[in-house]
Amino acid sequence: MEKLIEIKHLSKTFGTNEVLKDIGFTVNKGEVVCIIGSSGSGKSTLLRCVNLLEKPSGGQIIYKGENILDDKHDIYAYRTKLGMVFQQFNLFNNFNVLGNCTVGQIKVLKRSREEAEEVAMKYLKVVGMDQYINAKPRQLSGGQKQRVAIARALSMEPDVMLFDEPTSALDPEMVGEVLKVMRELAESGLTMLIVTHEMGFAKDVADRVVFMDQGVIVEEGSPEQVLNNPVQERTREFLSRTLNQ
């Protein structure tokens, strides 16, 4: 299997607070990896370190054989290869739905407007938002915003999609529509790295589940193994807490 992103000895400190300690894991091409763990365990920070929204304090992030933490590396070009979906959607308020999905393509990938709109429409259809191209973000519901955000990231045609708790800010009834889109994407063979609290979703969709606690990876393996037969005591505690709610 082709290694797409390899993380080695990654650490991140905020002041004296050590949020990530010696993290190492690999995302292979076509794989869906779910990162689970309680709040404050460093999952989101890890994901944000992967696309350098947070600057890691140490370690290496190797993307297609190159360490992108080298000073020379063009982080802007690297980021276009990673699609990011945020918990708070972060749609651009000054653009309508179509504009949100085309601005990156036009300004960063230098695609023509016609081509960008064609690509955007293709992915807006995938997420079922193609009828809403004239709407402004403030006119959409949370679930709709998040689906547009997914289309915006897909429109850049990235190698990996990063999801940072994509359903945590949504009403329960809107979680379903977003998870459905993500399920379809996973089935289409897209490489995905997902931070989530949706255990059922992780169990169904993930090829691999990573459990994090207090800034370290405690356990990693198939969903079957991590979620049903965890080896580590801490994983068992976490699962019993979340599943018994």
Add this chain to the structure above:
Amino acid sequence: MTLKLIYKILVENWPMFLRGAGMTLYISIISTILGSIIGLIVGVIRTIPMPERGFKKVVLKIVNGILSAYIEFFRGTPMMVQAMVIYYGSAEAFGISIDKYLAAIFIVSINTGAYMSEIVRGGIVSIDKGQFEAAHALGMNHVKTMTNVVMPQVIRNILPATGNEFVINIKDTSVLNVISVSELYFVTKSIAGNSFIFYPPFFIACILYFVMTFTVTRILRLFERKIDGPENFDLTGNQMQVARPEDIIRKKRAEGIGHPY
């Protein structure tokens, strides 16, 4: 009696009033535009994230220091005094005689710039961090993020404050009479001085000022609405297979056929 007097003054001096009002508008429009441009540039520079080390950090610190001094100085001293210092100072201390209209526009512009740069900075700071992050995540650098995502939102958000500045400029150009710029107040003062009639000319000036400021605020409000776009949006695609009766009626009416049934 007084109404008659006002009318008389108006009839005798209307070209002067009009020219004065025109000069006031001219100076305040140009200065507000120049000042906004200064404000945008200064505001953007002052919000550049500080690099962690190196030459760039030193340069940025020095530039920020100069810009803060500029803002503090021009916000902290009266424009009337600045006008005296700059106009007469340039002539007496340095022997450079500048055109008084140029001096007027210069003084009002840098004043507006000082206020606007703080307004712009506030506007940039108030934009949700998520907007920056989403732009960065798409691979945009700082300049692209600012020009495509942040500044359009900032400009929309600071429009009301810009309107304020514009109104203030229309009124505050009256202090330029100290360097004998023939704006509305200066003209009114001359009319009053020539005729020894005081309250009617100033009453007319008052109304003229109000008409100018009110028109400007209305126009800016319209502009804001235009930027905001329509309150509603239309779904695209033909999920609606059959046209609704009201659409048919509207279409026929537009074609001039009248009621179709």
